[in-house]
Amino acid sequence: MTTAAHHRLDEAALCRFVADEAALLDERRFDDWLDLFADDGRYWVPLLGRMQADPYSHNSIAYEDKLLLRLRIERLKDPRAHSQHPTSHCQHVLQAASLEHSDAHVGTAVLRTPFLYIESRGEQQLMLAGSYQHTLVRTADGLRIRQKRVNLLGAERALPAVQLFI
Template sequence: MSTIADSQLIDFVYQEADLIDTQQLNEWEALFTDDGHYWMPLTHGQTDPILQGSLMYEDKLLLKIRVERFFGKRTFSQQPHTRSHHLLQAPRIVSRDHAAGRYTLRTAFHFVETRQDDQLLLAAWATHELVVVDG
């Protein structure tokens, strides 16, 4: 297995946020492995998405449904579509296992969601657990 450069890992995080911000959600959903999850903990410091409540803990199927609903003509709650903007701090690589093709990155960010004239600003951290597939 080839070694992944730090710059490739960091670029992946920036590109992932850009896919969301430009509403390329099908491409974003395709980044997830079949056993991947999108998890938003309920509380700061939460470590278990199964035994503790979460804002969301979605597998590939639920992500696909979320994307389909976002673009659905009958999804009136998304008329007009919500827009988003991520402002990322430089992603930091916190672990790497080149032999297994597994990498973990942590990124602080500000997220702005705009819907009509309303804006929501969130400050958060994202952890990306990346695995090399087919390569």
């Protein structure tokens, strides 16, 4: 294998990674989902959607590192969690992911994926739309999420509580 081939990021594999990540959430496999994040990984839902340049200059709906994500997962799994009686379930409907940028030498790629997110709990159902921006990094353990940015359509409006991960 040549050095160039070794460093190349396969676009089809990157797109499969994004689809597989959403499937883990739909299957409530939260621990497996969390394992997809790099040690310095972040989950970010900006309040201003695509217009928000960073999580520091304006409030965000969520900006969580792996520790905070782990705490959310533990809360979801706790049988005493009132918000999970009845249990919440979700379905991610993804359009095809598109590769926005990749750097084979550094081993990073940025993908954009339009989505619909449906969350159901009891007789209540919530539907949100937007686009994901996954920043992926190649590690010794395979691809990992350095950042998952969730750009919600109309994020600045009053939103009901989302129990799971968009």
